[in-house]
Amino acid sequence: MxxxxxxxxxxxxxxxxxxxxxxxxxxxxxxxxxxxxxxxxxxxxxxxxxxxxxxxxxxxxxxxxxxxxxxxxxxxxxxxxxxxxxxxxxxxxxxxxxxxxxxxxxxxxxxxxxxxxxxxxxxxxxxxxxxxxxxxxRGWLKPTWMTDSLVRKGLFGQEIGKGFLPDVHCPTGAPRExxxxxxxxxxxxxxxKGRWRPVELGLRPRYESEAMRRYLAGGFIDAGTGKEG
Known part of the structure; x- marks a missing residue:
């Protein structure tokens, strides 16, 4: 375990x-x-x-x-x-x-x-x-129990509909929404106390350090040779 x-x-x-x-x-x-x-x-x-x-x-x-x-x-x-x-x-x-x-x-x-x-x-x-x-x-309901009149969530977001919808396997959505x-x-x-360490290190979205921005832009790879820059 x-x-x-x-x-x-x-x-x-x-x-x-x-x-x-x-x-x-x-x-x-x-x-x-x-x-x-x-x-x-x-x-x-x-x-x-x-x-x-x-x-x-x-x-x-x-x-x-x-x-x-x-x-x-x-x-x-x-x-x-x-x-x-x-x-x-x-x-x-x-x-x-x-x-x-x-x-x-x-x-x-x-x-x-x-x-x-x-x-x-x-x-x-x-x-x-x-x-x-x-x-x-909530608990599952088998797809065979989903009648045409059953109210259920849509595949994504908060849209509410009813009846059969592909990949919606329970009333709360697909698969567990x-x-x-x-x-x-x-x-x-x-x-x-304070911010999460990966944020402080500049490794996270919206907090990217200069090195991380360079990495995301491919700056550590030489486009001509494929070698690390």
Whole structure:
């Protein structure tokens, strides 16, 4: 389990913290949400900040959470927001195959001195401090249950329609979409102070250093020889 978690953490880099200098991080890598920089800035969210992601409070993260604060604490989605200009405005994206928080991983994250989101009894390692991508979605309905009168979201965005639509496999969209509210929770810098380190290093969109801009423009390659410049 732990080896596989390492692979997932590395795969979804490249801005993990292998030494875990920030004890808020659940592991050397972590689950995150891609967001358009313009949308994020309108919401007061800087690249790398931690954010809360909430959906319909009537049944998410689960029905009756208002009276069950203990389980709500590990179920509400908390993750980093990462600027991604390729994300259309009004849309965010989160990868689905990252290990969600559990009661045990949340216990580990809140009680261990190093802050690892690891179950103290089973060793299960989460990649979220709390919640997961499923915190904002409802359960599946089989495509065969989607009648011509079923109201459902469109393939992208917030359009509402009804009936069959290719690649829409459940009422909330394709494959797991939901309308959400995103609010800033904590600054992205170490221990919640200042900006996220990749931002300070000039490696992130809207904060590119001179070297990064040169790299993006192909300035490190000699067009005539194909060798590094």
């Amino acid at each position: 732990r080896d596989l978690t390492d692979q997932i953490a590395v795969l979804f880099g490249p801005f993990g913290d292998i030494y875990r200098r920030d004890r808020r991080s659940p592991w050397v890598g972590e689950g995150y949400v891609d967001i358009n920089p313009d949308d994020a800035r309108e919401l007061g969210i800087d690249d790398g900040d931690y954010v809360w992601i909430d959906s319909d409070p009537s049944d998410r993260p689960f029905r009756g959470w208002q009276k069950d604060r203990k389980n709500a604490a590990f179920s509400r989605l908390l993750c980093r927001a990462r600027y991604y200009p390729g994300t259309p405005r009004g849309v965010t994206r989160m990868w689905f195959n990252m290990y969600g928080a559990t009661p045990g991983s949340h216990e580990g994250h809140t009680t261990r001195p190093d802050g690892l989101a690891r179950n103290p009894r089973t060793g299960y390692q989460a990649m979220f401090r709390s919640g997961s991508h499923q915190s904002a979605t 939901s309308i959400v509210r995103i609010t800033r929770a904590e600054p992205g810098g170490l221990e919640g």
